[in-house]
Amino acid sequence: MGAAALALAACGQTGTSGAGGGAAAKPLVRVGSTNFGEQLIVAELYAQVLEANGYKIERKLNLGNREIVAPALESGQIDMYPEYLATYVTFLTKDTAKASSDAAATHHNLQEALKPKNITVLDYAPAVDVNSFVVTKATADKYKLTKLSDLTPVAGQLVLGAAAECPTRPFCIPGLEKTYTIKFKDFKPLDSGGPLTVAALEAGQIDVALLYSTDAVIAAKGFVMLQDDKKLQLADNIAPVVRNDVLNKAPADFKTLINGISAKLTTEEMTAMNKRAGVDKQDPKDVAAQWLKSKSLLK
Amino acid sequence: MLGLAEAVAAWLVDPAHWAGSDGIGARVLQHLALSGTALGISLALALPLGVALGHTGRGAWLAINAANVGRALPSLAILALVLPLVFRLRLGLGFWPTVFMLVPLGAPLILVNAYVAVRAVDRDVVDVARGLGMTGWQVLRRVELPLAAPVIVDGVRNAAVSIVATATLGAIVASGGLGRYIVDGLARLETPRLVAGALLVAVLSMATEWVFGALERLVVPRGVRAQTGA
Numbered sequence: 001m002g003a004a005a006l007a008l009a010a011c012g013q014t015g016t017s018g019a020g021g022g023a024a025a026k027p028l029v030r031v032g033s034t035n036f037g038e039q040l041i042v043a044e045l046y047a048q049v050l051e052a053n054g055y056k057i058e059r060k061l062n063l064g065n066r067e068i069v070a071p072a073l074e075s076g077q078i079d080m081y082p083e084y085l086a087t088y089v090t091f092l093t094k095d096t097a098k099a100s101s102d103a104a105a106t107h108h109n110l111q112e113a114l115k116p117k118n119i120t121v122l123d124y125a126p127a128v129d130v131n132s133f134v135v136t137k138a139t140a141d142k143y144k145l146t147k148l149s150d151l152t153p154v155a156g157q158l159v160l161g162a163a164a165e166c167p168t169r170p171f172c173i174p175g176l177e178k179t180y181t182i183k184f185k186d187f188k189p190l191d192s193g194g195p196l197t198v199a200a201l202e203a204g205q206i207d208v209a210l211l212y213s214t215d216a217v218i219a220a221k222g223f224v225m226l227q228d229d230k231k232l233q234l235a236d237n238i239a240p241v242v243r244n245d246v247l248n249k250a251p252a253d254f255k256t257l258i259n260g261i262s263a264k265l266t267t268e269e270m271t272a273m274n275k276r277a278g279v280d281k282q283d284p285k286d287v288a289a290q291w292l293k294s295k296s297l298l299k
Numbered sequence: 300m301l302g303l304a305e306a307v308a309a310w311l312v313d314p315a316h317w318a319g320s321d322g323i324g325a326r327v328l329q330h331l332a333l334s335g336t337a338l339g340i341s342l343a344l345a346l347p348l349g350v351a352l353g354h355t356g357r358g359a360w361l362a363i364n365a366a367n368v369g370r371a372l373p374s375l376a377i378l379a380l381v382l383p384l385v386f387r388l389r390l391g392l393g394f395w396p397t398v399f400m401l402v403p404l405g406a407p408l409i410l411v412n413a414y415v416a417v418r419a420v421d422r423d424v425v426d427v428a429r430g431l432g433m434t435g436w437q438v439l440r441r442v443e444l445p446l447a448a449p450v451i452v453d454g455v456r457n458a459a460v461s462i463v464a465t466a467t468l469g470a471i472v473a474s475g476g477l478g479r480y481i482v483d484g485l486a487r488l489e490t491p492r493l494v495a496g497a498l499l500v501a502v503l504s505m506a507t508e509w510v511f512g513a514l515e516r517l518v519v520p521r522g523v524r525a526q527t528g529a
Contacts, residue, residue, distance in 0.1 A: 205392060
């Protein structure tokens with residue numbers, strides 16, 4: 001299959017007749033992304049695989065936050081970018097009931113919301129970027145913590161550190177209290193999964209920190225991520241969203257290629273890539289290329 | 300507007316907002332501890348230096364200009380600059396970065412006033428004191444300092460009020476104090492919390508102003524007071 005696609009790609013590139021030249025003609029794809037590290041890597045994954053298979057790619061990366069990039073997709077200034085199922089469906093519908101911890105159902109609801117906008121969400125990856133509660137290795141050993149429900153009996157002795165909005169966010173303190181009956185001794189307002197939170201956890205000023213599940217710093221510092229065993233967090237799986245006009249123009253290999261990436265993109269793989277780019281300071285472009293080669297998605 | 304005032308009043312009288320580690324009582328104490336430490340360090344650094352410079356009249360140009368540079372640096376920039384340093388020194392978040400930000404704000408105000416106050420003491424009076432056989436140390440203690448005291452305390456008052464008002468910025472680097480209500484109110488889009496925090500800071504600043512104003516009147520030497528009173 002891959003070989004056939006490559007052969008077609010070669011034809012498409014040598015032919016100078018341009019668009020409309022039959023099944024082998026591949027449209028220009030403008031790949032966008034929002035403004036944080038992980039997005040740049042995932043956008044590169046899409047761009048490089050498409051490029052290697054004869055698509056002409058225009059990169060429009062690091063555009064801004066979702067409030068900027070989502071309208072850019074709807075209005076046709078970009079053709080595709082990586083999204084997160086639960087956050088995006090909530091953003092579009094303003095209805096928190098559309099998102100749940102069930103990835104398939106959330107994916108379905110997102111597709112329903114995107115249909116009138118002529119946008120398609122392709123397969124979602126197993127990789128999830130959600131709120132995750134982490135502790136140091138020492139704390140995990142001391143209280144024998146592996147999952148969030150382990151916190152319930154000991155939380156009264158522990159201090160939670162997270163962004164200032166945590167006490168009012170349904171997937172932060174209120175969710176922990178409702179789903180797990182976890183009540184911490186105290187709460188320390190810090191930043192949104194940033195350097196203050198990491199420094200406070202390392203220095204022992206807090207015992208439990210809210211970080212994002214694919215944050216490379218978790219592995220780099222040897223923190224222990226507590227499993228969300230009662231499914232408090234939503235299915236924020238990574239999934240590409242694509243304009244229908246591009247999908248309709250493109251041959252069938254477009255979906256196959258992109259879905260092939262998502263199928264292999266797990267939380268662990270994503271975290272390892274984030275580490276290479278965020279901690280080891282490698283170019284997101286090189287990080288993406290290395291991963292694609294290691295998964296035989298790129299030669 | 301009236302709705303907001305009511306919401307802020309309701310927030311302030313809610314007993315839940317007075318108790319615990321995020322309660323108003325705890326936050327006021329944290330604010331005073333931050334401000335007091337910063338003012339203490341500023342005094343220890345700036346007061347002896349300012350008085351010595353005023354007394355000898357030497358090296359003043361350098362000190363005053365260094366102090367002016369300190370005052371011109373935005374506190375927010377200082378905060379950002381000291382944060383990595385504090386991380387490296389393992390002093391923890393919050394308290395010390397905030398204190399380190401506040402000292403360059405308070406110390407120059409104290410330094411400049413102390414220098415000017417001692418310098419401005421009538422030279423004839425100083426000459427008379429010397430003529431009476433006083434040593435330099437005696438001139439300083441018994442003539443210059445008592446006459447300079449009101450202006451020196453005025454500088455301390457200025458520094459204290461600036462420090463109390465600016466200590467709010469510490470909340471950005473996870474410090475306690477009343478700035479928490481402002482930063483957290485913004486993050487949660489809870490306007491009553493934000494406005495109540497700002498009000499509490501304003502009240503604390505005014506109280507500081509009042510306390511040091513009273514102190515200022517208290518340190519005016521009896522002789523001078525009688526003169527101005529006449």
